[in-house]
Amino acid sequence: MDRPLNLGLAGIGTVGASVARILTEKQEHFSKMTGRPIEIKAVSARDRNRDRGVDLSGVDWFDDPVRLAQEADIDLFVELIGGADGPALESVKAALGRGIPVVTANKALLAHHGVSLARLAQRKNVTILFEAAVAGGIPIIKTMREALRGNTVSRVYGILNGTCNYMLTRMEREGVAFEDVLREAQALGYAEADPTFDIGGFDAAHKLAILTSLAFGTEIDLASIFIEGISEISLDDIKAAAELGYRIKLLAVAQRTDSGIEQRVHPTMIPAGSALAQVDGVTNAVAVDTDLLGSILIAGPGAGGNATASAVLSDIIDAANGVYVSTFTVVPQSLTAYKRARMRAHEGGYYIRLRVADEVGAFASIARRMAENQISLESIVQRKASDDDGSVAPIILITHETTEAAVRKALEAVSRDGHLRGEPQTIRIETLA
Incomplete structure (x- = not known):
């Protein structure tokens, strides 16, 4: 021996x-x-x-x-x-x-310094192994870095933060308000005393930045990720999603487009019957769309001592066996500069919830502003007035495929018209086809 x-x-x-x-x-x-x-x-x-x-x-x-x-x-x-x-x-x-050689579980380290560390490792003819840095015990790094090397990846996406997934699951199943379920998650150790890193979407963004580099052979660019957390998700949104046949998940998405690479982390409505929608609690899941294999989905424990240790131990065994792989899917000198995609249309449209003054002309004004920005509406639902005197009515809009820029512009115009009470809520709808 x-x-x-x-x-x-x-x-x-x-x-x-x-x-x-x-x-x-x-x-x-x-x-x-x-x-x-x-x-x-x-x-x-x-x-x-x-x-x-x-x-x-x-x-x-x-x-x-x-x-x-x-x-x-x-x-x-x-x-x-x-x-x-x-x-x-x-x-x-x-x-x-x-x-x-180095084994690490440190997603923040890699998201901020991964490229420079990879170049140092190459100069010294050693490797950095980091299976535990993304999605805990799920072997997504090895899958992308080794098993999928013959494939071209078009999209990688998934549920990368167990704290948010746990909270959204509890809100949906038990009708627990956001503030209450956050306190519960903190008491159980799923969320920190300052939960911003998790519920703000930043933890998922660090992990997505690493997956993007692995998927597309680009330098890591954490600053280019659009990040939106779950703190504005209400029970009204959860209920509306269920009525429409969706579940809300904090989704991290990176995909290749005709104008560059798009990276985003945000709450998303996904079809209730999809495989990703069935991922509940603290579980993580990552899907990869490829040219040769089609789509694959890997799910499992995303955090915890044993789950993360499992991934660390896998890397240690590889090191003991002398397995050498480039830190990313390509050698560091072949990493291309990240090119950020422009805001684009995405299949599935948007869910928009507005609190509107219950007065003549408000409804027509909203429809007009949407039309002015070429936003086609699939449905408009006016709820019962939500306050004691009946002066504010919730309105839910479902759009057809449109752009982020068009939605923002339309909502800014609606706000200027003076009919809104409070900030609009917008959630992307993904078909995951």
Whole structure:
């Protein structure tokens, strides 16, 4: 049997502790897979005395993960610290600079610095493995980076944030208001004390930025993603979607168009009978449209200690077996500059909910402004007045295929006419055909 693979583990939180524990418990299992033992040689964490459910007394401790990466006698550096910059970035750069391959679960690091790190890895003839950075335990990175290499991808999309998916599922099934279900998600540990990163769509955007590069061979461009979170989704929207035969999901989409690559994260109405609509709770799912295979969908646990550790361990085994793949689907020098697509029509149209003054001419004014912007309406539904004195009436519009720019322009005109009470709610409708 070959000499052990010595790894340095930086970050022993929920995921790091799971990785260490499973490596210890399944040592013989992994040795049979790789032909060599996998041993934790060095670790870095802030608190040496914390009980992590695994015995780490025989390993070298470093208070500074950068020193671990620079000095420890290791063959593989596993970064589970988190964060786009600071110790995570500096320790990964230090390991790559020594010619040591890296395993990371850090989506923010890759979304902000993935291209430069990939170029450093190539210069040192090592690789960066990051299956756990997107969609937890779902093997979407390996699928796109290895299994689909003969395919041309036209679109990648999915449910990439378990917190939002859990909240929308609870709102629909139990009729729980947004604020209440958010508090519940925080109590269960699905959402942070400051939930903005999740409910604002930013977590999903980081993951989408990575998938876009893998799908289309472009440099990562996080700043070009249109991002809209779920904080404005109400129970009225959830109920209206159900009546229309849709479910609302926070969808992340990247697709090739005639004018460039389109990247967007936003609440979306999708057909209730579609496979993606059946993905509930904290589960994640990613779909890829290709020329040779058609469409594939992979779903599974998107977060949690064991789910994320599963993906990290898969990368560690690949490293132990000497598997070398380019960080992205193409070598770094072949990554093309990202070209942002113009706002375009998308199949399925828009759902628009307005709170309108219940007065003569309001309804006609809305229809006129839509027509002026070449927006064809599939349906207009006026609900019962929603306030105590009956002065405000909710109106729901469903449009045919149109553009983001046309919808914005029409709603700005409706607002200027003075009939609206509050901000309009718009949600894209995707057929997922």
